[in-house]
Amino acid sequence: MRQAGRHLPEYLAVRETAKDFIDFCFTPEKAAEVTLQPVERYDMDAAILFADILLIPIGLGREVKFIKGVGPVLNPIEPKDIAKLTINSAADKISPVYDTINRVKRRLNKDKALIGFCGGPWTVATYMIEGRGSPNKEVAKRFAYENSEAMNDLLEALTLSSAEYLINQAKAGVDVLKIFESWAEGLSPDLFERLVIKPTKKIISLVRDAGIDNPIIGFPRGAGLNAVRYAKLTNVTGLAIGTDTPLDTVRDYLPENMPYQGNLDPLALRVGGDVLRKAVQTVIDTARGPHIFNLGHGVSPDVKIENVHAVINHVRMGEGNYV
Numbered sequence: 001m002r003q004a005g006r007h008l009p010e011y012l013a014v015r016e017t018a019k020d021f022i023d024f025c026f027t028p029e030k031a032a033e034v035t036l037q038p039v040e041r042y043d044m045d046a047a048i049l050f051a052d053i054l055l056i057p058i059g060l061g062r063e064v065k066f067i068k069g070v071g072p073v074l075n076p077i078e079p080k081d082i083a084k085l086t087i088n089s090a091a092d093k094i095s096p097v098y099d100t101i102n103r104v105k106r107r108l109n110k111d112k113a114l115i116g117f118c119g120g121p122w123t124v125a126t127y128m129i130e131g132r133g134s135p136n137k138e139v140a141k142r143f144a145y146e147n148s149e150a151m152n153d154l155l156e157a158l159t160l161s162s163a164e165y166l167i168n169q170a171k172a173g174v175d176v177l178k179i180f181e182s183w184a185e186g187l188s189p190d191l192f193e194r195l196v197i198k199p200t201k202k203i204i205s206l207v208r209d210a211g212i213d214n215p216i217i218g219f220p221r222g223a224g225l226n227a228v229r230y231a232k233l234t235n236v237t238g239l240a241i242g243t244d245t246p247l248d249t250v251r252d253y254l255p256e257n258m259p260y261q262g263n264l265d266p267l268a269l270r271v272g273g274d275v276l277r278k279a280v281q282t283v284i285d286t287a288r289g290p291h292i293f294n295l296g297h298g299v300s301p302d303v304k305i306e307n308v309h310a311v312i313n314h315v316r317m318g319e320g321n322y323v
C-alpha cells in the first residue's frame with residue numbers, strides 16, 4: 001500500500017539520500033532496495049513495486065512535484081492541454097521503473113510475488129484536473145459533467161498509456177498487476193460507469209490483447225455497491241476491499257470464487273493492542289472463500305514495527321504479541 005515504507009528506519013535512510021520523491025522513483029537501485037525492504041524484514045508473501053500512480057502524468061508530459069508536508073502538486077490541466085498529451089511515448093518516458101522491476105526480480109525469492117501497478121484513470125485524472133489531492137473531488141466531477149468531451153479524451157489518454165505501462169511492467173517481470181482506483185467513492189452509478197468501469201475494462205482488454213495473463217487486482221476504494229458492478233464488468237481477476245466494507249456481505253455479491261483482499265482498518269494498526277487484535281480477528285472470521293489478508297488502505301509513519309510482526313504472526317499462527 002502507498003507509503004508503506006515510512007514506518008521503517010531502513011526506508012527513511014534511503015529516502016534521505018534521494019534528491020526528491022520523483023528522483024527516488026526514477027533511481028532503480030534505490031527503488032529496488034526499498035521495494036525489497038518490507039519482504040526482507042517481515043517475510044511477507046509479496047512485494048509491491050516502489051513507484052507512484054502519478055508517474056504516468058509525467059510520462060504524458062505534465063509537471064508533477066511532491067512537496068514535503070503537502071503531497072503531490074500538479075499544474076491543473078485545462079481542456080486545451082489534453083490534445084498535447086504525449087500518449088505514445090508516456091510508458092517509455094518512465095522506463096527506469098522497468099529497470100527497478102528487473103533488479104527486484106533478480107533478488108526476490110522465487111516463492112514471493114512482485115506486484116506492479118498503475119492508478120485508475122479516474123483517480124489519476126482527479127490529480128491532473130485539481131492539481132492536488134482534494135477532499136471531495138468536486139472540481140474533477142464538475143469537469144466530467146461540464147467538459148464531457150475533454151474528460152473522455154483525458155480518460156482515453158490515461159487508459160492507453162496505463163495499459164502500455166502495465167504491459168511493460170509484466171514483460172519486465174512483475175507477477176501481479178494492480179489498479180489503484182483510490183477515489184472511487186461518491187460517484188453516481190452513471191458517473192461510475194463512465195469514469196471508472198469503462199476505462200478500467202478497456203485497460204484490462206488491452207493488457208489481455210497483448211498476451212499478458214497475469215492476475216489483475218482492482219481496488220475501487222470506497223465505491224460501495226458500485227464495487228460489485230466493477231467486479232462483474234471490468235474483468236478484474238480479484239478485488240481489493242477497503243475498510244468500510246463487510247467481507248462476508250460483499251462476498252455474497254461477487255462472482256463465485258473471485259479472490260478478494262483487504263480490509264483491516266489502517267487506524268487499528270496505528271492504535272495497536274487489543275483494538276488491533278480484535279480487528280485482525282474480525283477480518284479472519286468474516287472472510288469467506290479465497291481471501292488475501294491485507295489492510296484496507298495505506299500504512300502511516302507512526303505504525304509500530306512490533307505490531308506489523310504481531311499481525312503477521314496472528315494471521316499465520318493464530319496469535320501475535322500486540323503492543
Ligand code: 1CP
Pocket residue numbers: 001002003004005006015021048049050051052053054066070071072117132133134180182297298
Ligand atoms: O517518502 C515519502 O514521503 C513519500 C510518500 C510516498 C510513497 C512511499 C508517496 C507519496 N507515494 C509513495 C509510493 C507509492 N504510492 C506506492 C509504492 C508502494 C509503497 O511504498 O507503499 C504505491 C503503490 C503508491 C500508490 C499511490 N500514490 C496511490 C494509490 C494507493 C492509495 O494509497 O490510495 C495514491 C493515491 C498515490 C498518490 C500519492 N503519493 C504520495 C502521496 C502523498 C500521494 C497523495 C495521496 C492523497 O492525495 O491523499
